[in-house]
Amino acid sequence: EIVLTQSPATLSLSPGERATLSCGASQSVSSSYLAWYQQKPGLAPRLLIYDASSRATGIPDRFSGSGSGTDFTLTISRLEPEDFAVYYCQQYGSSPITFGQGTRLEIK
């Protein structure tokens, strides 16, 4: 199975700053079938990015995804207070589908 490793584990930033989250895969992700989710406490994950770089419906354009093969990045251009949450990457190109361990984005 493809193991996804996210870094950093925790990212401390202030509103207005730029956030860069990384997701590395143990093998190449087929057809860039990689997604990013945001999860807040007590809530279900929310899809942000699919197919590595396509924004999901209703997602603000400050969220962007990039990468291919084994290295992927989620960038939040200017952090808003509501962006502080846990972020997961997921690959859905190979079975079993796998998730990263998450990056906690906290207010500095």
Place this chain on the structure above:
Amino acid sequence: QVQLVQSGAEVKKPGASVKVSCKASGYTFTIYAMQWVRQAPGQRLEWMGWINAGNGNTKYSQNFQGRVTITRDTSATTAYMELSSLRSEDTAVYYCARGRQGDVWGQGTTVTVSS
């Protein structure tokens, strides 16, 4: 609007089974797959399997060693996930999510396994 509504919380004893439902509305049920994902307290998301809601074909994670069964009822636009031989480590929130990308999620169902 598109939504997935899951059944309520469950408390089960070790060795029992649990069946969680996921009622879909607002879209054509049979043209999307439905996946099931769980999250133990403080842990990462874990994929369990999915079903092609059109033809009923399923794919499961080997991590559950045959304990999980996913079905659907197209007339009720509902998907089901049954997990058997429950143990304490199965205590988690269980989610259904639409499609491979998981663009819509249910609200989650808490399953507690305790003697």
